[in-house]
Amino acid sequence: MDISSDADSLRPSKRRRGPGYQSECPLNRPSMDKHLWLPDGDIVLRVEGCGMRVHRRILRCSSVFGDMFSLPQPSHLDVEQVDGCASVTLAGDKVHDWDVALKWLYEKECVCPAPLTFCGSLTDPPSNNLVLSAFLAQIVTFDTIAGALRLGTKYDMEELRGWAIAQLLLRWPEDVAEMRLTSLPHAAEAIALARECSVARILPAAFYALSVQKFSTLADGGRSHCVLSPPDLRRLLAGREALQDVLLRILIEPLTEPGCPASDNSSCCQCAARRSQYIRAKFAPEACAKAPWGPWLVRELEGMVKDDVFLRSLCSDCVHAHLTTARWRLGRLRCDMAAFFLL
8 A cells, every 4th residue: 555645545455365365565574774663563654665663543643644544444455464564655755754753753652652673683682761752852953854844744743743843943043133053054955845845934044044155165055056946046146146235235334224213423433433344344255254154144233232342342322323223234134034035
C-alpha cells in the first residue's frame, strides 16, 4: 500500500494471494541502521527501502493516517506483510524526515512503550532506557526542523508543524530587529522550505539574512542561486538594491533622514562632526571587510542606540538627536523590509 500526496493513493491496493504466498516485500526483517523498530509495533512504514515498525496510535495525530485507519481494513492476505505487520509505503518521503517525526511523536508521549531495537544489527543489545526523552533538549539543526515541517505539513500533524514553525521563527523572526547570527546559516534553504510548506512569516527575515551575506565567501550567499527559484532570486536582488540605496543615503547624509523629526540643526557643531564620523565608520565597507557579511543595517542601528560610551561623548541635545535619527531609521527598515524584497 502506497501513500503519496494524492488522496486516492490512500486506498489499499488489493492482490490475490495463493495459499503458499510469501510476501515479496524485501523488508521481511529490518535492513537499515538505527531506524525505529519497536517489537510490539503494529504497522511498518517503508520509506526509501527502509522499514520502521511503530504503533498506529502514534500516527493518529495525523488526520491523513487517522482517516486511513478508519477505513475498513483489508485482510492480511491482501496487503504486504513485514514481520506479521501491515506495511505502508510512503512515496516521496525521506528516511531522515521520518526519523525526526517519529522521535518527536514518541517524545510527546514521554515514554516509549517498548524497548527500541535497531534495524541494522538485531544481535546488538538495545539500550533499555532509550525513550527518546532527549529529543526536545537536543541542539535543533535546520535539517531536523525541515524534516519535521515537511511531514507535519504533508500529513496534517498540527502539533509537529507548529513546533517546526516555532523553531524557524527563533532563527528568522517576524521582527527583523530580533535577528541574530543564527539567522545567517541556511537562509536560502529556509526560503525554499517556507515556499514549500507555506510559512510566509519567516520570509522577510530570511531574505534579509541572505541579502547581508557576501556572495564571494563560502557563506550561504554564495550558493543562493543554487537553492532559490528564479522569482525569489529576483526578490533577493531587488532587496539588496533597496538596502544599498538606504545605505548610500546614510553615508551621504548621516545626520538627516527624510521625515525624521531630528535634523542637522538639532546637533551642535562639535557633536555633529563626531556623529557624522561615528555613523560613517559604522557603515563603511572597511567595518566588515573581514566578516562574511556586508553592512548589516538593522544590527548596526540597534548597536548605535545602545552604545553608551558614544552617547556619553555627546551633549544632551545631540544625544536626543542621535537616538531619534537612529530609531527612526530602524523603524523604517522594520516596516519596509518585506516591501524591499517584493513580498
